[in-house]
Amino acid sequence: MTHRLGILGSGNIFGRYVTGLSRYPSLTIARVADIDTTRAKEAAAEYDIPSWGDDADLYADDSIDIVVNLTPPVHHAATIKAALRAGKHVYVEKPLATTVDDARDVLAVAAESGKILGSAPDTFLGSASQTARTALDDGLIGEPIGASFFIGHSKAEKWHPDPRFLFQTGGGPVLDMGPYSLAILVNLLGPVASVSASSRVGAPVRTVTSPNRAVDTIDVDVPTHAAAIFTFASGAIATAQLSFDVWDSDLPHIEVYGTKGTLSLANPNHFDGDVRLKRHTDDNWLVLPPVTELFGAVGTKEQARRGLGVHDLTTAIEGAPHRANAPFALHVLDSLTAVQASSDANTPISLTTTCNRPQSIT
Numbered sequence: 001m002t003h004r005l006g007i008l009g010s011g012n013i014f015g016r017y018v019t020g021l022s023r024y025p026s027l028t029i030a031r032v033a034d035i036d037t038t039r040a041k042e043a044a045a046e047y048d049i050p051s052w053g054d055d056a057d058l059y060a061d062d063s064i065d066i067v068v069n070l071t072p073p074v075h076h077a078a079t080i081k082a083a084l085r086a087g088k089h090v091y092v093e094k095p096l097a098t099t100v101d102d103a104r105d106v107l108a109v110a111a112e113s114g115k116i117l118g119s120a121p122d123t124f125l126g127s128a129s130q131t132a133r134t135a136l137d138d139g140l141i142g143e144p145i146g147a148s149f150f151i152g153h154s155k156a157e158k159w160h161p162d163p164r165f166l167f168q169t170g171g172g173p174v175l176d177m178g179p180y181s182l183a184i185l186v187n188l189l190g191p192v193a194s195v196s197a198s199s200r201v202g203a204p205v206r207t208v209t210s211p212n213r214a215v216d217t218i219d220v221d222v223p224t225h226a227a228a229i230f231t232f233a234s235g236a237i238a239t240a241q242l243s244f245d246v247w248d249s250d251l252p253h254i255e256v257y258g259t260k261g262t263l264s265l266a267n268p269n270h271f272d273g274d275v276r277l278k279r280h281t282d283d284n285w286l287v288l289p290p291v292t293e294l295f296g297a298v299g300t301k302e303q304a305r306r307g308l309g310v311h312d313l314t315t316a317i318e319g320a321p322h323r324a325n326a327p328f329a330l331h332v333l334d335s336l337t338a339v340q341a342s343s344d345a346n347t348p349i350s351l352t353t354t355c356n357r358p359q360s361i362t
Helices: 014-021 037-047 055-060 073-085 100-113 127-137 163-167 172-176 178-189 308-317 326-345
Strands: 003-008 027-033 051-053 066-069 089-092 117-119 144-151 192-200 205-207 217-219 225-232 237-243 254-258 261-265 275-279
Touching: 003 014, 003 055, 003 308, 014 027, 014 037, 014 308, 027 037, 027 055, 027 308, 037 051, 051 055, 055 073, 066 073, 066 308, 073 089, 073 100, 089 308, 100 117, 100 326, 117 308, 117 326, 127 178, 127 254, 127 261, 127 275, 144 178, 163 172, 163 217, 172 178, 172 225, 172 237, 172 326, 178 225, 178 237, 178 254, 178 326, 192 326, 225 326
Parallel strands: 003 027, 003 066, 027 051, 066 089, 089 117, 144 237
Antiparallel strands: 144 254, 192 225, 205 217, 225 237, 254 261, 261 275
16 A cells, blocks of 8 residues: 655754655655745755645645654644644654643544554664563563663754754753653553653753854753653663763663663664673673664664654554554653653652553564
8 A cells, every 4th residue: 555645844854754764665755845835845856755835735735645744842733633634644753742731632633533643753663672672571681670761962052953942842851852762661661650850951051053053052941951760560660861961971871670681772762773681690791683674774874764653654554553653652751741740849740641562563
């Protein structure tokens, strides 16, 4: 079955989606839309996309059955609902929305529309997370007891042309980068039950030095450094540091600790990478062979491409399991917004959402 896609938003990550989606012959990018139609026209010309225009043009195009929403987070809820009501299936970049209430509203509209809503992050669908999942399910580290994850600064001020959204509502290290790590841990350990955290703003004004920058400085509107404890319904406990104030560190990205050993995972922002295992009886770390096909060659530009979650949505339309689904994304969002809620209230927060642990791909 073939699908015609319209991409809403032609910003920094647009090219990564076009490149990644080109892997699938059944998917055709037929239209690009942007509030800045000049930018949409330029993107269409660069990537040989036949149609371009604004968001209204995209919603009105009856030939498009899937909208890939790459707009900034503050626009997610409104644009998702508009696309669903126009009769489109939707895949949206993370986070699903900037608040849990908005995300619940989005899910209600999806249910009313009868269309399927998928959401990033989708890197848990990649070979690294799926390899760790198989190792965990096979009991290689015994019962999972705890986990840790560390998020440092991507130094976006040095390379992103307009990183303002990273320091505004819907951004910050918790909602911008946190979804990648937490989605992987929910895939591995199941849903979160409660969150306890503290957070603060580091530098209140950021200097942008990227060569093609749109602004010179950014006023920070969200906390940029947080420490959190995520208690999972399974009983596992994860500790986390999420920061745009840590520019350099040697800490591992993600580790999972069990009664028999440890799993160590590579960058959660990538689909692929080494998964290392060391059991209590081992002298050295063992690199586990990938259990699924690589999405992008590790250490190359291919590693940055996107689109696996869109493919997951298209197979769900045809009746396959939907893994990067909206309830999963809502629970990840709920878990991460609880970081600030806990910090503000100086108390642990019990979550009001849950989700099914996604079905393993292997």
